[in-house]
Amino acid sequence: MSLVVDVLSGGVSGGTSIMYAGVGETVSERAGVINLGTEGSMLVGALGAYAAGVETGNPWIGVLAGATAGGALALVHGYLVVRRGASQFASGLSLLFLALGLTSLFGAPYVGQPVVGFDTWEVPLLSDLPVLGPVLFQHDPLLYLGYLVVPLVWVVLFKTRVGLLGRTAGERADSLTVHGYSVHAIRIGAVTAGGVLAGMGGAHLATAYANAWFENMVAGRGFIAVALVIFATWSPWRVLGGAYLFGCAIALGPALQARAFEINQFLLDAVPFVLTLAVLTILGKRTLSASPAELKRVFENAPPSG
């Protein structure tokens, strides 16, 4: 029983950064732009939050810095692919490696430095519930903020005019032009918003989940988030569920080791990715048919013509 609670609680905690990034990527892809640099936005977000946290001693300023850094990197991606017409895949990957290099360089002084991170804050009453209490309500405030992100993004996407414009940009951009809207502005805005969320995911990783900064600390979570968006068929709610599922896969290893099960660490590290491959194998082509139409154009004609 307590193993289950441990894994679930660890899943919510470890899945939060993936959830932030995945919801951000959903916003971006709904508007028609794939951002493989999500991992990079998480990295700069993590370092930004950690460094600002160390310098100011206030983790919320850290979150702000992380969000800004993640958004800035995504803004570059948006400029390259939307304004300059660059390949979405090439631009995203280049920015990821740029982020990896920059964070290793500028992050070196912060390795091993103590930070005032987010502490656990047990929600009164709710945290006393059996099972649900420890799983959902014995965490840090940035994680609780995450509970609001999915409903908020859902409302924006489906109940507001900006959301409608964003979805239209991903489905049939020329019908926006007909009504006098700027497709470029809408897409760049969506990509940037996605980067802001990914940066917050990175911030959670560095200042709440791990409470540490080290090189390449995101370790593939950004890519899991990108894959997650596809098999969540671009629904923020399914991204939420999927992110916690991956969180559980990540939490499984430490929980077993704490109980002295002898399982190869590398094998455990592979679990989330094996899970990704398994889901992709099962869903196959079906998810692609649900994708935003303009995004499908990216998948099917990967090298843009002209």
Added chain:
Amino acid sequence: MTLCHPLLEVLGLTKSFGEIKAATDVSLEVWPGEVHALVGENGAGKSTLLKMIYGVYHPDAGQLVFDGHEAVVASPSDARRLGIGMVFQDLRLVPALTVAENIALAIPGGVRLRLGALRARIDEASERFGLAVDSRAWVGHLSIGERQRVEILKVLMTGARLVILDEPTSVLAPQEVEALFRVVEHLRSQDFGVVIVTHKLDEVRTIADRATVLRGGRAVLSNIVPSQHSDAELVEAMVGRSVADLQRPPARTSEPNGAAPALELAGIECASDGGHLALKAIKLAVRSGELVGIAGVAGSGQRELCEVALGLRRPRAGTVRINGTQVRSAAAALAAGAASVPEDPVADAVVSRLDVTGHMILNGRPLPARRLGIDWRKVRETTADADQRLGLRMAAPHRRVSELSGGNIQRVVLTRELSLDATLVVAAYPSRGLDIANVRRTQEILLERRDAGAGVLVVSEDLDELMGLADRILVMHDGAISGEVLPAAFDRQSIGSLMTGGAA
């Protein structure tokens, strides 16, 4: 409401693109409560004229007067502000959104969408204008005719008083055309001005109060009353010369000495790309020397039928025989003597960076070889010969297909496929994108192929074309053949009702 001035006056609009004069001194007027048909062949300047009225292009000379006031229309938003609404041919709706969401895109409003209130307004407007739409439906689930109604409703809800319909009937089944015309009549009765672009004369006669005929960028006839002109006069105005009626010699009725049919499908079941059953128990035969027409609303399985017949798509069950040989692959179909004009030539029949000459040898037949290479001189000769024999006036041999218009690409594909010595011709929408003169010539060629002994299968949504050409019409509905109609019984109503699944 009586007004003493027209809703829209177009006065001497002129527009050139470099050397090309797309419109020269075009004038016309539309009164409230008038349906004005704009008629002309491809490249006659219709779309240039519409784009100037709608503010997409800026005229070099001339002016627009809207509702008695001189109007400067610098952009589509200016046009909409004045009350000019445009329904594009390629309907700009977003399939993944609902009807209400699509209309919300066009109507300014606050941050919140308030779809509930909008749906109420849509229902109210749809009743007032006689346009039945379901505001909750996903646009992707609607038929083309329904989508058109949504577009018209959208344009009306944004306050248009002049509605421009760009070739609205080209994509509709006959019943849907009737429904559209009822809507247009409703608009006329409510004093809207309607401009409708078409190149079908019977539509002009059915719906239009007045018409303007364009040719070569000039208004050959302006603001005429159609009933005061004969068909021959109107066609001559459009084409610039008279076009003879199509003559259809009687078909052969039996196979020469017991040979197998040119095409025989038996018990065909086949899945579409999406995985649902696109063809159900299809059984049909096309005899040598016979032209069989396939009628049906788009998406009833015509595409899959053609692909199965040509060995391009593997059926789940059933057999395909061309001239008695069972066919399981495209290579086998070509070897058995098949030629094909596909539904979407740009996607399926051409290579955009290749020139016209190069396309003439992309026909699945052995290449004219010269040592290890291609005998280009021979290719150029046969190209010139085919162009002359068929008379579809292809673009120059060195032109790349990427530079050509849809109609020109269609002529390249038609010339290539119909100049082959094929024993089976499968032609989907052969006259798509062509103007009257080339449509007529293409139909003559198809009949020539038939008379030369080929089996010809023609898929078309244009019932007039099928009734003019075919020795038999098979009607498809929802993946099955819902009826067979012989020339004696050719009639739009009965074929139309088979197309929508009813009885003849």
